[in-house]
Amino acid sequence: EKKKKKVADNRWTARNEKQAFSHPWLLTTLKGHTGSILDMDFSSNGKYLTSCGDDRAVFIWDTKDLTHKDRKSLRVNIEFDYATLVKWSPDSKAFIINKFNENAVEVYKVEKKKDGWLQASKALTFPKAHETDVIGMGIASNGRFIMTCSNKTDLVLWDLKGQKLTQIDTYLMNTTCAKISPCGRFVVATGFTPEARVWEVIFNKSGEFVEIKQVKQLTLSGHSSGVYDVAFDVDSSHMATVSKDGTWHLYDTKVNYKLGEDTRIIRSGKYEQASNNALIALSPDAEVIVIATFNTLSFYSTLTGQLDYT
Structure with missing residues (x-):
């Protein structure tokens, strides 16, 4: 009986701690x-x-x-x-x-x-369309398509009426993240392999879907282990990744890939708790990266690569 009471007390304490959360930046609790x-x-x-x-x-x-x-x-x-x-x-x-x-x-x-x-x-x-859990879903900013992706390798594009446009294999063994870029032109997926893969979604002048094709020049490479997550700045000219290898990368993606130009890493950094799934966000101006691990947010400057705030 004493043991049971102790567990209950611990739960009550944890609940009180959650309710008492405070931070200088806290605006409200919904x-x-x-x-x-x-x-x-x-x-x-x-x-x-x-x-x-x-x-x-x-x-x-x-x-x-x-x-x-x-x-x-x-x-x-x-x-x-x-x-x-x-x-x-x-x-x-x-x-x-x-x-x-x-x-x-x-x-x-x-x-x-x-x-x-x-x-x-x-x-x-x-x-x-998927047999396993869906880990990625988005609507293109131009309203032309919806994307869903499972935690395996099946990624599907839909029109807004629920008709399947196409399905591709991400070839990532396991997919951890799939997102549409803010410009609505690209789909990016990350997973077990040490790079993020980028596809261009192509429509013709009359707005009809043509194809989705991988753009190898835009592949976000440079990690030595699986990639957890990817993020974009406001116009898709920069992308950021966070990996199981304990590092993050910021890429310049405003390149003329049709002429063979590749993306390049313009800043890298290390983060703590790399053994657990991490999420990444990139500020609209691409000057700040935020990485979430457990209950911690870490803010990094992309100008210096240094940790600014945790």
Whole structure:
């Protein structure tokens, strides 16, 4: 009995510590989810933040009211399933989720009600295309395609109506990350191999899909072990990677690859806790890299390669 009580006390202490979290940069805490939060995304117009969790809920938060106690939020319930990934459409009028059990993309339309706040309704469910967990999902900024990728090697492009455009093999043995570049032209995937691979998605002048082809000149190489994650600056002219080998790289990707120019590493650095999955973010101006490991964020200057803040 004493042992059981001790465990309960420890859990209570851990819960109190979570609730008492404070930091000079902390703006607010958004409460509503009753389970683990798995993904978040800001709408392109900056007005909304959406989050999804294993509690079968997606929340939309009004960013204008973030500091208000009576802030606006909308809870969208996911029937008999939950969302592992969530992404806003470029026009901020819809969002898509990846459903865990069904392993399929679902589209939700977002509209304004008479009172000025939002309502969301399910619009479309895509057919299942992957047999294993989906680890990457995105919508191109030009609105031309949606991408999904599994933790194996199957990467699928869709049109906005849920029709499959094509499917490719990433040849990464296991894929850890797949993203669409901010310019909407490229898809990048990372995994077991020590480089990030880049594909160009090509449409003709009338907007019809032509092909997706690997651009070997844009391959992000230089690591000695698997790559966990990739990030972009605002115009896709720089990309950054973080690897199991304990290093991060910043690449100049504004090259004329059609004339054979290759990407080049312009800054590298080391980070702590390299034995665990890490995430990376790159500031819009490509001057700051942030790496997340466990519950720690580390800020690095790409001008010096040095750690600025943890």
